[in-house]
Amino acid sequence: MEPLFTPEQLAEIHAYHQPYYIRAAVEPFVRLALLLLLLGVLVQPFYRLATAAAAGLERRLGFLRTAPVSRAFFSAMDRLWGEPGWGAAVIFALFTDLFVTLVYLPVDVWFSYTLEHRHGMSTQTPGTFAWDLLKGRLIAAFAIAALVIGLFGLARRLRHWWLVLGVPVALMLLVSSALDPYRGRIYFDQKPLAEGPVRERITGLMKQADIAFADVMVEETSVASRRLQAYFAGQGPTRTIVLNDVILKELSEDEVLAAVAHEAGHVQEPKWPARIASSLALVALLFALDRLLRLSASRGWFGTHRFADIRSLPLLSLLFFFVMVTARPISGAFSREREREADRYALRLTGDVDAFRRMLVKAARVNKMNPEPPRWVVLKGMSHPPIGERLASLPPP
Known part of the structure; x- marks a missing residue:
């Protein structure tokens, strides 16, 4: 049987993959360093900036609170959050995500556009690449806003919020693949x-x-x-x-x-065992987040004044980072066996x-x-x- 690749093709493949291997080795440490930088230095400045930005938007767009169509939305958000401040919380979360996105942007562009074009794997123009990048960030921003309102809003109002949120989300995970097409x-x-x-x-x-x-x-x-x-x-x-x-x-x-x-x-x-295990793992993760939020509030970390303060979000991201780093080799092994x-x-x-x-x-x-x-x-x-x-x-x- 003829060899899979000629020596020239194999050399190009190694040249193509080598940067990805370097990134795979370095990225966990970079991600951890960024999270520690957020927690140690940037939480308070970002929170002050988010509070100021929310106040400015309130002055300019406050009329939306009484407009016939939009007032129902603002009323629902205020009730869910339990007090004023949900706008500042969402903006704080978006600021932290924007910070990480901007740090990674040159690397992401080089890997996803420059390297792919260099080795003939991409046909995107700069315009289509930028549009896909923007779509991805807009979807991420919507998901972040929903996470902040759903997770932190419920946590501020319900003692067993992790169960109230975890059970329906877990059930949604069981059938969410129906939306994949x-x-x-x-x-x-x-x-x-x-x-x-x-x-x-x-x-x-x-x-x-x-x-x-x-x-x-x-x-x-x-x-x-x-x-x-x-x-x-x-x-x-x-x-x-x-x-x-x-x-x-x-x-x-x-x-x-x-x-x-x-x-x-x-x-x-047999997908149901894995789906059930994932759903149970989600509920367990939410319970761990609840414990971490309570510990942060009791210790007053990052200037938090109450349970489920949005300034704890980078701490939750740190926990999620460790969970993913630990779980990825295990999930990868199961995935390879399925293949x-x-x-x-x-x-x-x-x-x-x-x-x-x-x-x-x-x-x-x-x-x-x-x-x-x-x-x-x-x-x-x-x-x-x-x-x-x-x-x-x-x-x-």
């Missing part, structure tokens, strides 16, 4: 796969696998990236098979079918080892996958086994 359309246009042999064969394969689905969609990602991709989105009546336009260009029908068969393996996974099982399922479903091997080889070449990444990178939390390992595990054709 619609989230993907925020960044890329999608259209139904045209009638023809590929669609017919995918439909037949799903009938063989006994997997119901709503549609097969083509996601037009080539406007931003040259990577090929296939995935299932949604569940039940919203389950959708999504193929990007690159995969349809780069792979043959048999190879597309092999990729879909692999993704079908994830549909057949191995999905490979085995695809081979059982199609019985075409040769097409599956060709699909993996082409995906590795187009997506510039490192066949043998450093072991510490894998153990740190890679979601997929290295492509060299996946190919080596295939049975002979």
Whole structure:
């Protein structure tokens, strides 16, 4: 069998991945340093700035509190928060997020735009890249505002807020994947796969696998990236098979079918145990946040005067950072095993080892996958086994 990459291709792949490995090694320490800087130095200045900004907005836009349409919104926010000040709290949270975003911005632009273009992986223009970046920040800002109002607002009003908030959010997590087909359309246009042999064969394969689905969609990602991709989105009546336009260009029908068969393996996974465990972990995390908020209030850390003071937010971020650093290697190990099982399922479903091997080889070449990444990178939390390992595990054709 011919080698996966020529020496020249392998050298380029190593050059492409090396900066990512350096970032993976350094980033946890940088993130920790930024959080400690926020906690040790910037909490009070940001809080004063947020309070002043909220007061200025109140003077200029105070008429909205009595306007016929908007007064109901302000009244609801005041009741949820329990006292004036929710505007300053939201602005404080946005300031802290903006600080971290601006610190990371040059690095993010270099990695996501410059490096990707240098190695031929991105097709974005500066304008489309900036627009996607802005969309991401706007979505993040909305999520942060909702977090502040929901978490801190409830915590200020209810003693067992972590249970009141955790149980419905956990239940929402159990069914949130039903919305996945619609989230993907925020960044890329999608259209139904045209009638023809590929669609017919995918439909037949799903009938063989006994997997119901709503549609097969083509996601037009080539406007931003040259990577090929296939995935299932949604569940039940919203389950959708999504193929990007690159995969349809780069792979043959048999190879597309092999990729879909692999993704079908994830549909057949026993998902409820993991979803229930995630929901319980969320409730446990909220309880830990409650304990941390109470400790911060009792000690008067960061100038806090009462329980669930917004100035405790960077402390909660620090706890979340440690939870994620600890959990990522564990979740990565489970994810890699799920990917191995999905490979085995695809081979059982199609019985075409040769097409599956060709699909993996082409995906590795187009997506510039490192066949043998450093072991510490894998153990740190890679979601997929290295492509060299996946190919080596295939049975002979």
